[in-house]
Amino acid sequence: MTQNFNKYQQIYWAFTQLCNDHCDHCYNSSGPHGERMSEEECLAVVDNLPDQLERLILSGGEPLAERKVLFSILDKLKEKYENRLFLTIQFNGDLLTPKILKQLLDKGVDRFSIASIDRYHKKQGERKEILTELFESHGIRFTEGQPAVTKAELAKTNRNDPTFGFFGATEDMWLGGNWARGRAMDNNIWKKDGSHNFCAIHSGAIGFLEPEEEQVQEMSIQLWKINPCCPGTVEPLGDARVEKVAEVLQRATKSEVIQKLNKGDAWGMGESIGISEGYAKQRSNDLQSICLWCDDFFKNHYDIKELKERKQQKIDEAGFIPEKMESRISIRNSNTNPN
Numbered sequence: 001m002t003q004n005f006n007k008y009q010q011i012y013w014a015f016t017q018l019c020n021d022h023c024d025h026c027y028n029s030s031g032p033h034g035e036r037m038s039e040e041e042c043l044a045v046v047d048n049l050p051d052q053l054e055r056l057i058l059s060g061g062e063p064l065a066e067r068k069v070l071f072s073i074l075d076k077l078k079e080k081y082e083n084r085l086f087l088t089i090q091f092n093g094d095l096l097t098p099k100i101l102k103q104l105l106d107k108g109v110d111r112f113s114i115a116s117i118d119r120y121h122k123k124q125g126e127r128k129e130i131l132t133e134l135f136e137s138h139g140i141r142f143t144e145g146q147p148a149v150t151k152a153e154l155a156k157t158n159r160n161d162p163t164f165g166f167f168g169a170t171e172d173m174w175l176g177g178n179w180a181r182g183r184a185m186d187n188n189i190w191k192k193d194g195s196h197n198f199c200a201i202h203s204g205a206i207g208f209l210e211p212e213e214e215q216v217q218e219m220s221i222q223l224w225k226i227n228p229c230c231p232g233t234v235e236p237l238g239d240a241r242v243e244k245v246a247e248v249l250q251r252a253t254k255s256e257v258i259q260k261l262n263k264g265d266a267w268g269m270g271e272s273i274g275i276s277e278g279y280a281k282q283r284s285n286d287l288q289s290i291c292l293w294c295d296d297f298f299k300n301h302y303d304i305k306e307l308k309e310r311k312q313q314k315i316d317e318a319g320f321i322p323e324k325m326e327s328r329i330s331i332r333n334s335n336t337n338p339n
Contacts (some may be wrong), residue, residue, distance in 0.1 A: 003210055003253070005246035007052040009217035010154075012203075012230055015042055015073065016061040017223065020094055021116075025189055028222060037223055038243075039069050045240045046076045048108035053081070055154070057113075059090040064100065070306055074107040083108060086159060092116035093131050097277040101138055105162065110141065112164040128166060135164040154216060179231045180289040194285035199294070200264030203230040209253055209262040219249070228252075228261050234295040235304050255307045266294050270301060273309045291334060 019026075019033030028034075037045075049056070058079070064068045077085055082306075088111035089104065104112075114131060132142065142161045156161065177191030178184040179198070198204045205228035207215035220227045225236035226248050238248035252258040260269035267280040267290070275297070284293040298304045 005249040006050045008050040008054065008157075008219075008246070008249075009211070010055040010057065011053060011245070012057045012059060012218060012220040013045070013048065014059045014061060014220070014222050015045070016063065016066045016069065018065045019060055019062040019092075020065050021062065021092060023183070024187045025178045025184045027184055028061075029182040029186075034061055036066065036067075038071050041224065041241050042069055043076050044242070045221065046073060046080060048240050048242075048244050049080075050246045053085060055086040057088040057090055059115075062095065063089055063091050064095040067095075067100070068298070071103070071107065074104075074109070078108050083159070086110050086157065088113055090115050093127055096131065096134065098134060098137075101134060103183050105138065105140075110159055110162055111157065112162070114164065114166045115172065117166045131164075152214065157313045167302050180291045181231050190289070192288040193288065194281075194288050194293070195267070196289055196290065197264065198231075199229065199261065199266040204264060205229040205261040205266070206264030209249060209259070219245075221245075228258070231291055233304055234298050237304060251307065257302050258304075258307070266290050268272060269294075270297055273302065275301060 014028060016036050017030040018036050019030040019032065019034055022031040036193050058070070058073065059127055060066070074087070077087065085108075087109050089109050090113040093114040093116055101112075112135065114128075117128060123182055137143070140162045141164075143157075143165050177193070177196070178189055180190040184190040200206050202216065202218070202258055207217055208219040208228045209217075211217040218309060219233065220230045221240050222236075224239050224241045224242050225232060226238040226243070226245060227233055237252055238245075240248075256272035257269045260266070260271070267284065268277045271277065271282060280297070283296055284290045287293055287296065302308070302309055
């Protein structure tokens, strides 16, 4: 791969895990006591974003729970990109007021994506009509809420036409079911299907380095952690506070393992170090999630930070199951659904 990663299509950045809500399914365990970064750390991340980034989704947590930091980020983005960046705020809508909406428009936000239309959020979509009236009173146009997943869909948007939409963790809106992360794991409400290849759909790792013709090139930053996908790998590719994102991505292209992730092939990512696709699929089924197989792989077989093989553990004919992962799964499966 010889791509220049200083030109990049879309980054999803959850810059805070502070939130006014405490949803049972939250993949990054956001809430009133969620993890936060300082304003200085957030601005350092902005400095390290690709110079020719086309689109940025700011999320959390709840971005408006960190309004001072959010406004500083928006001001820094306007300075860096000179209004060339298409900006989306993904939030729950609970804290939005007419004054705040006007401020967000003035600071260059193009898309308002309300991600709380489901049974998990405490408001459960009850503010939908209020928010619709608020947006429309400011000349903001409604479009379907599910995130755009193709270049053709992205091409329909432009900077002179602010829009809003709604989506949430429902069967027809969410991407791949509740992820095997955070409180969805703690509450045992994650999607248990080891045959489901989340890596190969939007928000998975597919195309984060070099997308196919109609794929949207997207990666995520969770706080400062540079990840190939939105749920995030068990360890990050790099630290966006101190490393240029483009340089981290360029470094990742040298790894055959990471190139497989770029193809959405988490089951085949170990082939270059002697781990078969068949074994990977068996582990994925054992763990009931391809994301948990990914965790297993990077914990036990491959160092994603150093981009090199770990010292191999013995895998017997029955399929060795690392003690830590087996323990984790049994604990998760013993939990009951609080709902």
